[in-house]
Every structure is written in structure tokens, then in C-alpha cells.
Amino acid sequence: MAEIVSLKEAIGSLLNDGDTVALEGFTHLIPMSAGHEIIKQRFQQLTLVRLTPDLISDQLIGMGCVNKLVFSWGGNPGVGSLHRLRDAVEHDWPCPLEIDEHSHAGLTNRFVAGASGLPFAVMRGYQGTGLDTYTSTVAPISCPFTGEELRAVAAINPDLSVIHAQRADRKGNVQLWGITGIQKEAVLAGKRSLVTVEEIVDELDRRPGDVILPSWLITAVAQSSGGSRPSYASGFYQRDNDFYIAWDGISRDRQTFMSWMNENVL
Amino acid sequence: MESTEKYTSDEMMSIAAARQLRNNQICFIGIGLPSKAANLARRLHAPDLIMIYESGTLGAKPTRLPLSIGDGELADTADSIVSVPEIFNYLLQPGRIDIGFLGAAQIDKYANLNSTVIGDYHKPSVRLPGAGGAPEIAGAAKRVIIMLRQSAKSFVDKLPFVTSVGFGSGPGDRRRFGLTGAGPTVVITDLGLLEPDPDTKELVLTNIHSNVSVQKVIESTGWKLRIAEKLEVTEPPTATELEAIRSLVSAGE
Numbered sequence: 001m002a003e004i005v006s007l008k009e010a011i012g013s014l015l016n017d018g019d020t021v022a023l024e025g026f027t028h029l030i031p032m033s034a035g036h037e038i039i040k041q042r043f044q045q046l047t048l049v050r051l052t053p054d055l056i057s058d059q060l061i062g063m064g065c066v067n068k069l070v071f072s073w074g075g076n077p078g079v080g081s082l083h084r085l086r087d088a089v090e091h092d093w094p095c096p097l098e099i100d101e102h103s104h105a106g107l108t109n110r111f112v113a114g115a116s117g118l119p120f121a122v123m124r125g126y127q128g129t130g131l132d133t134y135t136s137t138v139a140p141i142s143c144p145f146t147g148e149e150l151r152a153v154a155a156i157n158p159d160l161s162v163i164h165a166q167r168a169d170r171k172g173n174v175q176l177w178g179i180t181g182i183q184k185e186a187v188l189a190g191k192r193s194l195v196t197v198e199e200i201v202d203e204l205d206r207r208p209g210d211v212i213l214p215s216w217l218i219t220a221v222a223q224s225s226g227g228s229r230p231s232y233a234s235g236f237y238q239r240d241n242d243f244y245i246a247w248d249g250i251s252r253d254r255q256t257f258m259s260w261m262n263e264n265v266l
Numbered sequence: 267m268e269s270t271e272k273y274t275s276d277e278m279m280s281i282a283a284a285r286q287l288r289n290n291q292i293c294f295i296g297i298g299l300p301s302k303a304a305n306l307a308r309r310l311h312a313p314d315l316i317m318i319y320e321s322g323t324l325g326a327k328p329t330r331l332p333l334s335i336g337d338g339e340l341a342d343t344a345d346s347i348v349s350v351p352e353i354f355n356y357l358l359q360p361g362r363i364d365i366g367f368l369g370a371a372q373i374d375k376y377a378n379l380n381s382t383v384i385g386d387y388h389k390p391s392v393r394l395p396g397a398g399g400a401p402e403i404a405g406a407a408k409r410v411i412i413m414l415r416q417s418a419k420s421f422v423d424k425l426p427f428v429t430s431v432g433f434g435s436g437p438g439d440r441r442r443f444g445l446t447g448a449g450p451t452v453v454i455t456d457l458g459l460l461e462p463d464p465d466t467k468e469l470v471l472t473n474i475h476s477n478v479s480v481q482k483v484i485e486s487t488g489w490k491l492r493i494a495e496k497l498e499v500t501e502p503p504t505a506t507e508l509e510a511i512r513s514l515v516s517a518g519e
Contacts, residue, residue, distance in 0.1 A: 026321050026350055027336020051350070052398075075395030077334030078297055082395075089393040101382075103397040104320060105354035112351050124359055125402050127443035128431040134387055149444055178341045179321045182350045209347055232338055241333045 002172030002195070002218040007227075010194050010220045011037040015046075019159040020070075022049040022111075022190060023056060026181025027077065027239070030231035031164040032056050033224040034196050036265050039063045049158055051107050051182060052077070055230065055247055058084040059265065061097060062257050068098040070156070072107040079244055083251040093254065101135055106153050110137065111182050113155035114189030120152040127151065161190025164228050165213075166235055168197045169204050172215035177207040178234030184211055187218065196224040198236050207235075273503050275456035276415075277511055278475045280306055281503045283413050283454040292316045293365045294358065294403050297335045299413045300367040302514065303454075305331055309510045318363065320399040322348045331516045354399070358406050361446055366407030368400055368430065372420050375468050375489045376439075377412060377432025377450040379404065380425040387427060397429050404430035405445040416455035422488040433467035457483045458500065468492060475500040 005013075011034065015021060021038070023031050035056035038046070047068040050057055055076070060066050062084030074085050088097035102110070105125055113121035122141060126132040127149070137154040163183040165176035174195045176183065187193045195213070200223050204212070215221075227233075230240035250260045283303035287293060289312045295304050297319075305328065308315050317326050321336035325345030332340050341347055348357070357363065370379035371394050381400060385391035404410055410432075414420055432450045433439055440449050449467075453460040459473035471483055472494045484491050503511075 027334045028321070028338070028341065071396065073396050073398035074393075077336075079333070081393075086393045090390060101396055103401045104350065104399045105358070105402040108350050108354055112355075123355070124444055124446070125405060128434050128439065128445070129397075129401050129429060130382060130387065130427040131397060131401065131429070178338070179323065179336050179347055180349055181322065181336075184349065185351060234338060234341060238338055239334070244333065 002215045002221045004168070004170070004172055004200065004221050007033060007037050007196060007222040007224050010222045011041055014160050014192050014194055014220060015043055016159070017043055018045045020047040020049060022158040022161040022186050024050065024161065024163050024181060024183050024186040025228070025231065026052065026179055028179040028181070028232055028234060029164045029176060029183070029228050030054055030056055031162045031196055031227065032229060032231060033227035034162045034164070034194065035060055039065060039261070039265055049156060051104055053082060053085060055244070058082040058251055059261065061085055061088050062094065062251070063261060064094040066097065067095060068100065070100040070107070072102045072104045076244060076247060079248050083248070084257060087254070100137060101131060102138070102153070103131060106131070106138060108182055110153045110156040111185040111189050113153065114157040115185040118155060120154050122150050122152055125151055156189060158190045160192045160194065161186040162194045162196070163187060164196045164224070164233070166198050166233055167204055168195065168200050168221045170200060170202065172218060172221045173204060174213040174218060174221065175204045175207070175210050177210035180211050184213065187213060192219045193217070194220045194222065196222050196227045198225055198227065198233050199223065271505065271508055273508055275475070277508065278500070278503060279413065279415070279454060279456040280511055281507045282459065282475065282500055283411065284310060286411055286452060286454065287312050287315055287365070289314045290316065291364045292318065292362065293367055294318045294363045294407055296368045296400065297332070299369045302331055303413060304367060305514060306511050310507060318353070318357070320350070320353060322350055322353045324348060331514055333516065354402060358402055361406055361408060363407040364409070366403035366410045366447070368403060368410060368412050369414055370400070370412065370430070372422050372425055373412065373414060373453065374422060374425050376434060376436060377453060377462060377469055378425055378428045378434065379412065379430040379432065380427050382427040382429045384426055400430045404432065405447060407447045409448045410450040412450050412453045414455060416457045416483065416486045418486055418488045421486065433462060437465065437467050457486060463492070470494050471497065473498045473500050476502045
């Protein structure tokens with residue numbers, strides 16, 4: 001059963017230096033406050049897994065917490081580059097960043113395989129692309145029935161998977177709704193899992209299309225109101241698009257970025 | 267009715283792209299230029315265009331242009347929201363999508379796309395965002411429409427990285443790579459339209475937008491561009507089209 005703990009305690013007890021940590025949330029419900037807690041506790045040499053790195057990865061990379069990134073689309077949506085990610089890849093600042101790069105479909109299937117307890121997933125893709133050449137976690141495989149050449153993508157099983165959800169009840173059952181992305185698979189693939197939530201309530205009243213993750217699938221739940229900002233939590237607050245646009249200016253320059261992090265996160 | 271108003275080359279590009287879309291087509295939409303053109307088509311001749319975004323929103327009907335593929339506006343107006351594994355494995359991979367609508371940083375003469383790096387992969391001069399959903403959209407959609415601004419830097423002889431396959435190095439490569447869709451049928455730019463030659467699959471300039479010279483298009487292409495024998499001139503934007511594109515409001519505005 002999930003333990004209900006503070007965010008500080010959860011990150012402190014569930015994460016170790018050098019771990020592979022997935023922070024998932026597809027535009028919606030990005031676990032920002034959990035990422036900030038990782039920065040505050042100065043974790044290092046992490047392998048960070050996220051389909052769409054977004055601002056939280058830019059911050060973790062810029063603060064030197066990450067030495068490998070597993071991802072499939074690393075931009076600031078609708079705005080442009082993630083400058084800290086670019087600076088790390090292009091100029092090794094603040095430290096060299098190894099990358100394991102996929103398509104969304106490929107990384108998605110790596111989570112599906114991890115959640116399924118299989119060593120790999122099978123899909124049609126990658127052939128003819130540069131990703132097929134540069135990524136070591138994809139390999140050719142023949143269909144045993146038809147002989148069709150397909151691609152295998154290696155399972156991913158993070159040491160810790162973190163997601164943000166709207167609610168949990170006092171037993172630690174978790175409820176999320178709206179765009180739920182790859183979060184269920186991320187939790188199921190994780191060796192340990194942490195869910196931050198907007199609120200903890202007595203009873204979960206069901207919503208159309210909601211996903212319920214029973215308490216016994218989750219290691220820990222921590223309340224973190226506003227824990228997705230500037231991403232959004234459907235039913236609680238909207239995406240702060242102005243901040244996503246402003247991040248371009250904040251993150252472009254190393255000094256400006258460090259000052260912003262010192263003032264707002266540390 | 268042709269408008270007497272002035273218009274920008276970006277407006278012409280979005281309008282030319284919107285004209286390619288038809289009512290009830292199932293269209294998998296990339297963010298940015300494709301999203302703007304698809305939403306324009308919905309306000310003009312294709313109100314029942316079925317828009318799918320990779321965040322899992324099926325049949326989204328946004329009133330404002332989304333900044334991201336996962337904006338709340340898309341979720342709130344969708345017929346259904348599915349998980350990311352479902353959108354790629356159940357909807358895209360089996361060929362249920364009519365049109366994949368993609369942008370990119372660079373394209374080559376076989377309509378292969380790069381959105382990954384400029385320069386060497388391990389020491390890039392510019393690190394671009396990467397693949398996202400594009401490679402499988404380019405592979406599995408029944409056909410693909412591509413949209414990007416045309417210049418000698420974006421229309422290149424050799425891509426530093428192939429993120430998404432158009433026709434590989436020519437006829438037969440899509441089949442060889444196991445790609446089930448027919449591939450790109452048109453590339454829409456701010457200067458004109460290019461279509462693959464049915465035999466060689468090389469992109470050929472088939473339309474130029476009015477007020478654009480053929481010389482300008484040639485100079486804005488990094489390979490020796492083939493020009494169609496019957497080169498058409500794009501109809502300029504109508505007053506209705508211009509009014510519709512100028513009334514599109516972006517998220518946050």
C-alpha cells in the first residue's frame with residue numbers, strides 16, 4: 001500500500017544518486033515540484049527519462065543533476081529550444097550530457113514493455129531514420145509468423161517513476177483525468193513510484209475518462225498543491241503559457257538561469 | 267473572389283495548406299504551422315475535419331490555437347482522450363489516419379525530414395528538439411502533407427540527420443523500410459507547392475504562389491530543382507480566407 005508522506009521525505013528516501021528516474025506527464029500534470037525537490041536535495045548523476053523533457057528537465061540539466069537523458073522530443077512547445085538542454089549537448093555545460101534518443105512511439109513502447117514485465121516491445125518504425133543508427137536500445141527483429149522485419153525497443157524500468165495527479169484518497173488510491181499520457185505505464189514500469197497530488201480527499205468522486213491507480217501499485221503519495229505549475233492540472237489550474245514563453249529568456253543565458261533558480265527554486 | 271488586400275507569404279502558405287484538407291478527413295497534426303493551417307481549414311471549408319494530436323486528444327475543436335499539443339483547450343474540446351500508447355499503437359500504427367500533417371527544420375529532394383540536429387550528431391552546431399511523433403506519422407499515415415518555409419538552408423541537398431522518411435533515396439525505399447503509408451504527396455512552402463514525381467519520387471515544383479518568381483524558388487532550394495512542365499500559379503487568398511486567418515486567436519492572447 002502507498003505510504004502518504006511529505007514530498008521532501010519521499011524524494012529523500014526513494015531516490016539515490018546515479019538512479020534512473022522517470023518524471024512523466026504529457027504537457028498536462030508534469031511533476032514540477034518533485035523535480036524541484038530533486039534539485040534542492042542536490043541529487044547527481046541521474047539518468048532522467050521523459051518523453052518531452054519540458055522546463056523541468058531543462059532545470060534539472062542546467063543544475064547539473066543529470067548526466068544522461070532518455071527522451072523523444074526536447075523543445076519548449078510552441079516556443080522553441082530548451083536552452084539548458086542545448087547548452088549541455090552543444091557545450092557540455094554544466095557537465096557532459098549523454099543522450100538516448102527515440103521517437104514518441106519508441107519510448108512509449110519502452111515503457112509499455114517495462115510495465116508488462118517483458119524485455120522488449122515490438123513495433124513498426126525506425127527503419128531508414130538516423131535514430132535507428134544512433135540509438136542502442138532499438139534493434140531489428142523478424143516476425144516469427146510472417147518474417148516481416150520490425151523493430152524491438154528495450155524495456156525501460158526506472159528505479160523511480162514520478163507522476164503528478166489531481167487527487168488521492170487517504171488510503172493512497174490515486175485519480176487522474178484529462179490528458180493522462182504515459183503516466184500509468186511509467187508507474188507500472190518503475191521499481192519504485194511516487195505520485196504527487198493536488199489534494200488528498202476522503203472519497204474519490206469519479207470523473208469521465210479518469211484513471212484510478214490503486215494504492216497497492218504505488219510506493220508513496222505526497223500532497224503538493226500547485227505541484228504542476230507552470231504546466232496544468234485539469235480541474236485545478238490552467239497552463240501558464242506566458243511563463244513558458246518567458247522561460248525562453250530566462251534560460252538562454254547561464255547567469256540569468258542560475259539567478260532565477262536561486263531565487264525561485266533553491 | 268480575389269482580395270485586393272495585401273497578405274504575407276506566411277498567410278499564403280497557411281491558406282494554401284488549409285486548402286489541401288477536406289471535411290471528415292482524419293488528420294494527425296503537428297504543432298506550429300500545421301496546427302494553424304488545420305484550424306484555418308476547420309473555419310473555412312472543412313468544419314468537420316477530425317483533428318488528432320499526439321497528446322491523445324481525438325477530434326479536438328479548439329477555439330484558440332494551442333501553444334502545445336497537450337493544451338487544456340484540446341482536451342476540453344475533444345471527442346475522446348486516449349493514452350499515448352493507444353494513440354501510437356492502436357490509432358496510428360495500423361493505418362487509421364488519413365493524413366499526417368508535419369513540419370520540420372529541413373527537407374531533402376526525396377522529402378525526408380530533419381528535426382534532430384544541424385552538424386554532427388555527437389557534436390551538433392544546433393541541437394533541435396528531435397523526433398516526437400513525426401517518424402511514425404510519416405511512416406504510417408495513409409499520406410503525408412509537409413509544411414515549411416523554403417530557403418537554401420531548409421531545402422538541402424543532404425540532410426545531416428534523417429528524422430522522418432519521405433522516400434529515402436528514391437522509389438522502393440518505403441517498401442524496403444516497411445513503411446505502410448504512401449508517403450508525402452505535397453510540400454507546401456511560403457513560395458509554392460512541390461509534389462513528388464510519380465516515377466522518381468523526386469520533389470518537383472508544381473505551383474508557385476502569385477508574386478513569387480521561379481528564380482526565387484530556385485535560389486531558395488539547395489539542390490537543382492526540377493520545375494513542372496505545366497507550372498500552375500496558386501490562387502491568391504480570398505477576402506474570406508484572409509479574414510479567417512486573421513481572426514485565429516492563439517492561446518494566451
